[in-house]
Amino acid sequence: DAKTTQPPSMDCAEGRAANLPCNHSTISGNEYVYWYRQIHSQGPQYIIHGLKNNETNEMASLIITEDRKSSTLILPHATLRDTAVYYCIANDYKLSFGAGTTVTVRA
Amino acid sequence: DSGVTQTPKHLITATGQRVTLRCSPRSGDLSVYWYQQSLDQGLQFLIQYYNGEERAKGNILERFSAQQFPDLHSELNLSSLELGDSALYFCASSLAGDPYNEQFFGPGTRLTVL
Numbered sequence: 332d333a334k335t336t337q338p339p340s341m342d343c344a345e346g347r348a349a350n351l352p353c354n355h356s357t358i359s360g361n362e363y364v365y366w367y368r369q370i371h372s373q374g375p376q377y378i379i380h381g382l383k384n385n386e387t388n389e390m391a392s393l394i395i396t397e398d399r400k401s402s403t404l405i406l407p408h409a410t411l412r413d414t415a416v417y418y419c420i421a422n423d424y425k426l427s428f429g430a431g432t433t434v435t436v437r438a
Numbered sequence: 439d440s441g442v443t444q445t446p447k448h449l450i451t452a453t454g455q456r457v458t459l460r461c462s463p464r465s466g467d468l469s470v471y472w473y474q475q476s477l478d479q480g481l482q483f484l485i486q487y488y489n490g491e492e493r494a495k496g497n498i499l500e501r502f503s504a505q506q507f508p509d510l511h512s513e514l515n516l517s518s519l520e521l522g523d524s525a526l527y528f529c530a531s532s533l534a535g536d537p538y539n540e541q542f543f544g545p546g547t548r549l550t551v552l
Contacts, residue, residue: 373546374530374544374546375481375528376543377540377541418481426471426541428480428482
């Protein structure tokens with residue numbers, strides 16, 4: 332399993348883009364980058380995943396560097412409901428959650 | 439609502455006891471995953487079943503076991519419970535066991551061992 336490093340916390344203003352960095356320098360060729368989030372003690376919620384190319388869906392965009400050693404999750408217009416712990420995972424389906432980044436969106 | 443259901447929501451029991459947690463995956467999903475989330479260990483993968491067969495094992499203790507039934511629901515059995523087993527237990531499901539499929543998590547079962 333590739334180890335991931337994320338900042339422990341970050342604040343974001345409502346309506347602004349939130350850029351969440353993740354370092355996964357030991358990622359192997361067959362490991363995907365996944366992003367999940369967890370609001371309070373609810374079950375984690377899938378956001379997005381990718382292997383090499385940048386990805387976008389209705390929730391977020393994922394930018395993966397060419398060497399795949401790091402990535403950035405972009406929430407384009409953060410809302411108060413986006414306040415959560417965001418987990419970056421570099422793995423196969425045996426998801427290994429680290430400490431994540433606690434994102435607080437402020438009005 | 440992810441479509442994954444877990445019962446019970448809360449469970450309080452004593453040390454040394456045995457409990458069974460139940461999970462019903464989303465309709466059509468063949469894979470079921472179990473995770474444990476405790477305050478000191480974070481969210482850890484325990485075990486995965488795919489279409490009734492064990493597919494992958496993580497940090498699952500020998501006192502814990504799981505199975506997936508023909509109707510695809512799954513049960514996680516925890517025995518000889520210890521105080522340290524108190525945690526949130528999540529079940530997730532996905533369409534197949536391939537790495538690229540997103541997992542849908544249930545609401546969890548909160549287990550308290552007294």
